[in-house]
Amino acid sequence: MPSPDHSPLGKSTVYADRYDAGLLFPIPRQGKRAEIGVSDTDLPFHGVDIWNGYELSWLDVRGKPVVAVAEFRFPATTPNIVESKSFKLYLNGFAQERMADDALVRDTLLRDLSTAAGGPVTVSLRSPDELDGTPLAEPEGIVLDAQELDFDSYGPPRTEFLGTHEGHVREVLVSHLLRSNCPVTGQPDWGSVQIAYTGAPIDRAGLLRYLVSFRNHTEFHEQCVERIFMDLSVRCVPAELSVYARYTRRGGLDINPFRSTDPAAVPGNARGARQ
Numbered sequence: 001m002p003s004p005d006h007s008p009l010g011k012s013t014v015y016a017d018r019y020d021a022g023l024l025f026p027i028p029r030q031g032k033r034a035e036i037g038v039s040d041t042d043l044p045f046h047g048v049d050i051w052n053g054y055e056l057s058w059l060d061v062r063g064k065p066v067v068a069v070a071e072f073r074f075p076a077t078t079p080n081i082v083e084s085k086s087f088k089l090y091l092n093g094f095a096q097e098r099m100a101d102d103a104l105v106r107d108t109l110l111r112d113l114s115t116a117a118g119g120p121v122t123v124s125l126r127s128p129d130e131l132d133g134t135p136l137a138e139p140e141g142i143v144l145d146a147q148e149l150d151f152d153s154y155g156p157p158r159t160e161f162l163g164t165h166e167g168h169v170r171e172v173l174v175s176h177l178l179r180s181n182c183p184v185t186g187q188p189d190w191g192s193v194q195i196a197y198t199g200a201p202i203d204r205a206g207l208l209r210y211l212v213s214f215r216n217h218t219e220f221h222e223q224c225v226e227r228i229f230m231d232l233s234v235r236c237v238p239a240e241l242s243v244y245a246r247y248t249r250r251g252g253l254d255i256n257p258f259r260s261t262d263p264a265a266v267p268g269n270a271r272g273a274r275q
Helices: 030-035 084-092 102-117 204-212 221-236
Strands: 026-028 046-059 065-075 080-082 122-126 169-181 188-199 240-247 253-260
Touching: 026 030, 030 221, 046 084, 065 102, 080 084, 080 102, 084 253, 102 122, 169 204, 169 221, 188 221, 221 240, 221 253
Parallel strands: none
Antiparallel strands: 026 080, 046 065, 046 253, 065 122, 169 188, 188 240, 240 253
């Protein structure tokens, strides 16, 4: 099983500017899923990892640079995640490649990323003109962060903070205080998380304490969101549950994992102000 220790992450790197699909470094999801009682063969959730790439450029057939913003969607059913620094190096490799048109770039990305992920991904490209007027939008819901609470636990995540009250609600809760850390470099990952559920009312103070307890936790973005989903499922037993995290950008990429009990749920991709 490939290990992040063998990836380009956290190492001095030569930034090649020629195309090389071999730069992509896949990491199997199952290793971390096993820690939270999840098997790839019987996932308790549906979902997708949405990546936005803001540093993509290539040359047209006459040698003039072309730039685009890319959206990549990796289904949660793909057996691998792609390590983010390897993804950045791979995208940078297009910088001095002459490509006939946008379609060739998109088809190349689609082929290589699907191979690395171990299953089909989707890719879309937009020019700067197409981005004109794109609004910013924060995750909708009741924001938990104004609660006046004492905190003293910053890792590992404390599931005992999670609990419920009597009753039945359908609500959406949001926090902008999510922070975790890269398991290889220790660099912080900052994000907002949206939790939509139906069931017994989740204790809001306990939920905020639980989310803050990720502050010194080391896992990749996708793994954190799946951990939150499973901890809420076990401790709060909602009838319906969706967890969506919007992480800030690093190296021209942001990663936004979504997990849900609803197989038909398709998350939007509105950019937050911190992204």
